[in-house]
Amino acid sequence: MCQSISFNYLGTIMATSLNNKIKIWNFLNGKCDELTNLEGHQCYVTCLKFSNYQNTLFSSDHLIVIWKYTQLQCWKSFETKLGHKHNILCMILNKNENSLITGGADYIIKVWSLDLENLMIKEQYLLNKHQDSVLSLDLNQSQNILVSCGEDRQIIIWRKEKQNQWYFSQIVTQSFVDFGCRLAFLTDHKFIWVSSGESGQACLNEFEIQDENFQENQNSTIYLQNKDDLSDYGLFPIVYNQLNEILVVKHKYSIYILKLTFDRGLIIVEEIRCQDLATFGILTNDGKFLIFWQNFEKQFYIYQLQGYK
Numbered sequence: 001m002c003q004s005i006s007f008n009y010l011g012t013i014m015a016t017s018l019n020n021k022i023k024i025w026n027f028l029n030g031k032c033d034e035l036t037n038l039e040g041h042q043c044y045v046t047c048l049k050f051s052n053y054q055n056t057l058f059s060s061d062h063l064i065v066i067w068k069y070t071q072l073q074c075w076k077s078f079e080t081k082l083g084h085k086h087n088i089l090c091m092i093l094n095k096n097e098n099s100l101i102t103g104g105a106d107y108i109i110k111v112w113s114l115d116l117e118n119l120m121i122k123e124q125y126l127l128n129k130h131q132d133s134v135l136s137l138d139l140n141q142s143q144n145i146l147v148s149c150g151e152d153r154q155i156i157i158w159r160k161e162k163q164n165q166w167y168f169s170q171i172v173t174q175s176f177v178d179f180g181c182r183l184a185f186l187t188d189h190k191f192i193w194v195s196s197g198e199s200g201q202a203c204l205n206e207f208e209i210q211d212e213n214f215q216e217n218q219n220s221t222i223y224l225q226n227k228d229d230l231s232d233y234g235l236f237p238i239v240y241n242q243l244n245e246i247l248v249v250k251h252k253y254s255i256y257i258l259k260l261t262f263d264r265g266l267i268i269v270e271e272i273r274c275q276d277l278a279t280f281g282i283l284t285n286d287g288k289f290l291i292f293w294q295n296f297e298k299q300f301y302i303y304q305l306q307g308y309k
Contacts (some may be wrong), residue, residue, distance in 0.1 A: 002300070003280050004237050006048040008055055011285040014183075015057055016293070016300075018047035022059055022067075022250055024075060025251075026229070030289050030302050040077045042064045046235060047091040058100065060088040060217075066119050078119035084108060086121040090137045091236060101146065103134030109148060111166060127303055129156050129168050135234045140185045145169075147191055147214075153179045157214055166295075172214050176201055182249070184238035192238070193265070194224075194251055202226030202251060204258075204266070220265060222258075224251045233277040237294075244287040246308065252277060255292060259308050267309045 004017045005028070006250055014025040014032060022038040043061035052056050055069035066079040084104035091102045093114075100112040100121065108128035114120070132152035139146055146158040146166055155172040179197035185191045189209040195202055206220040232252050239248040245260040257270040274294055281292025283305075290303040 001044065001295050002201055002276065003044060003046050004048040004232055005280065005282040005291060006050045006057070007282065007285055008050045008057075009052050009285075013050075013055065013292070014047045015050065015059075015306070017048060019044055020061065022057075026221060026289065027179070027284075030304060032300070032302070036075065038067060040067075040080065040140070046087050046089060047092060047299075049091050049113055050129070051093070051097055051116065052095075053097065058091065059125065059296070060102065062087055064088070064091075064100075064102070067122060068119055079121055081112075081121055081123070084110065084119070086230075089133060089135055089238070092137050092139060092230065094139060094143055101137055101139075103130075103137050103148060103150070105133040107132055107134065107150070107152075109134055109137070125165065127158060127166055127168070129171075129187075130154060134180045136180065136237065138184050138191065138238075139192075140188045142188050145185075145188070147183055149180045149183050149193060151179045153177050155183070155214075170213055172207060173216070174205070175218055181232045181234040182236070182238050184240050184247070186240065186260075189307065192247075192249075194232075194238070194249060195222075196232045197252060198225045198229070198231040200226070200229070204249060204251075206266075214264070222266060222268065225254050225255065225271075226252070228252075230277065232278075236280045237281040241283055242285040244308075246283070246287055246305070248281070248283050248290060250279060250281065253279075253281070254280070255281065255290070257290075257308065272303065 015025045020041045025032045043193040047060040057067040064083040086105035130150045134150045144160045157170040158166045159169040178195040183193040204222040207214045236250040247258040249256045255272040276296035277296035
């Protein structure tokens with residue numbers, strides 16, 4: 001099973017997970033050519049994340065492995081750390097790439113310090129507030145607000161203190177109780193969250209700062225397909241391409257393409273129906289191609305996006 005996909009900073013190399021291995025592909029004009037396999041994990045690889053500045057790749061199961069493309073033109077693992085007691089379910093890098101944040105099935109968020117020059121990672125501290133698996137994390141553009149959500153049906157806001165450490169700030173009030181598999185910041189003060197559909201409601205909700213706290217904007221709710229009572233499957237993060245103002249949001253059997261409107265709202269411009277809840281994908285860096293894996297058919301699809309107006 002492929003549970004994660006990532007592109008390097010040039011958009012020319014694609015990494016995909018395959019059970020406990022990683023496949024490296026050359027990617028050009030919507031076509032993939034397999035280059036090599038990387039082996040270093042014991043369990044299914046759940047997260048992949050390339051550096052935004054160099055050919056360095058982070059991968060995880062319950063371990064975190066750092067891979068580097070060397071001068072010998074091969075990929076080599078340089079650091080392996082025990083990340084969480086159970087699977088890591090979400091992983092993000094800050095803009096300066098001196099910090100990595102992970103959320104896991106052990107209910108914990110971990111903050112790590114990074115030294116990419118020397119390819120070293122060190123655990124700094126834990127954020128303990130969730131009472132079930134942490135499914136999604138994101139940072140705002142100023143990197144001073146962190147938002148998390150999990151199977152405990154909580155959305156939690158964390159803020160940076162003067163000592164440059166994260167501290168608990170707020171549990172966000174929701175109009176209905178459900179857990180969310182994914183969320184993402186759109187601006188410094190606005191993020192979206194997608195319900196799992198377990199409660200019977202399937203929707204994309206918007207939260208914005210009002211009076212110093214995040215509050216739900218119920219006028220901006222977008223309702224999604226919800227023809228069954230199955231909960232959604234995680235691990236396919238929201239992709240926000242700021243240059244093209246396009247978002248890719250997976251929910252249950254659908255992948256939604258959304259566009260920012262003139263008044264900074266969101267509209268669905270296309271819906272791609274899939275055969276399987278276990279669908280995982282990513283948007284290329286230039287926003288031209290959507291690549292996704294359907295586990296039911298055991299294959300990748302490469303979908304060229306239209307010029308949405």
